[in-house]
Amino acid sequence: MPQRENPEPSSHSLSDELFAKLPEPSHRAPAVEQAPPAPGSRRARREAARSGAPAAEQAPSPELAPSPEQTPAPEQAPAAEQAPVGEQVPQVTGTPAESSPKSALQTDAGADAPTEAAAAGAPAAEAPAKPAAPTLDDLFEADHGDAVHTRAAKKKRRTGCLVALIIVLALIGGAVGAGFWVMNTYGDKINEVMGWGPPADWEPGMATGEVMVTIREGDTGSPISTALYEAGVTKTEDVFYDYLVDENIAVTFYPGVYPLQEKMTAEAALEILRDPANIIANTVGISEGGTIESSLPVISESLDIPIEELESAVKDPGAYGVDAGSLEGWLFPAVYTFDPEATATQVIQRMVDRTRESLSAAGVPAGNENRVLTIASIIEREGRTGDFGKVSRVIQNRLDDGMMLQMDSTAQYGYGELHAGVVSTSEEAQFDENDxxxxxxxxxxxxxxxxxxxxxIDAAMHPVDGPWFYFVTINPQSGETVFSTTYEEHQAAIDTWHDWCRANPDQGC
Incomplete structure (x- = not known):
């Protein structure tokens, strides 16, 4: 039979056409277990040389050997189908017509080969790639990276913990410091409100000894509470006043000297102070800023000494060692207790001696007593206790500058209206000619x-530093006083005082 013409198509053109439609092969890392070498490759020849088989027997002819595209990928070949090293690999027989490219692909590629749809041009899903086998470098780098990451994480955690610890310690320290400040500043009040700490009052039955407490004219619960504490009668300064408030007690206190004991309860002290029968006899109080004219009647009434005897006792200052034309300013303001048999002269002598004690304590030089008492008496009448140093400075600045003092108190005293109960000076007193x-x-x-x-007296000896030449009390009710350097400033302060007087017409302006 004549041989059928079967022109051989170009294998290259056919394979190119078929494989052009396949998706790009993905890169796969070689498996740990090695696949048999490809026939005809250098590795196959080396394996054949080591086994003693001729390379020609191992490699099929080029025209019968499958093309690289038809050869299954090494990693996809099942382990059972792999040829042992040194054995021949079965050859593909038949003509190209008998073994079409399609059948060859389906036979040799196995499950990993593309389907007919893929050969026709449809996209085929890629087979999942097998995990690459780790190399020594990969393992080292992984271990090294993990170690570095672990050390960095630990260091970061340690740094974060340290910062957190510092913040916590700072907060605790601030809270402790604030607590100490609060307790140091308001500890007594906090303890009082919360009921902490020792009791504010003495226990009943602890009273002992004897002390004298003086109540002055006009004293109320608060100053009396302070006087009791300073004398050692009560345990705390406010306990007596708090007792009056807590118990809602209204009481009238009579001036005089009262005998009490140390470590008394507030209730026991009140029982004595509210009864004028407990006032010690033959006590008398001389007020600050008073004069001989206002003091002698009080002495006479308190000590039951005729007023005529007292007026006679003050006529001769020299009888008490005073080098002055009058004893004005020498009857020291205090509370005195005398024997029932004390005479008028003894009473006056006691008050003069007390004045000398004060002059000595202030450091007044001998022979300068009357001058210092004169300045001190103006200070006493013109200002509040807290302003005594400033008033003294104004007097000294005016004397040093050659200015007239122009003090209202001096004009009122010289005219005889010092105790008239008014703040302003009358026109008659201001221009009256007297010493x-x-x-x-x-x-x-x-x-x-x-x-x-x-x-x-102490302020007269020790005026504070300042440039003032003027002062005026702009609120006689509170005693608020403005000190000025210039006359314009002083006039503005006087206007403020006038405004207050117009708003308070019944306040003695």
């Missing part, structure tokens, strides 16, 4: 105008 009126005379008055206290 005390500093609106008329230059320098200091001829002598004191009132009884100065310890504080006023």
């Amino acid at each position: 005390w009126n500093t609106y008329v005379i230059e320098g200091l008055p001829i002598g004191p105008i009132a009884n100065p206290s310890d504080a006023a």
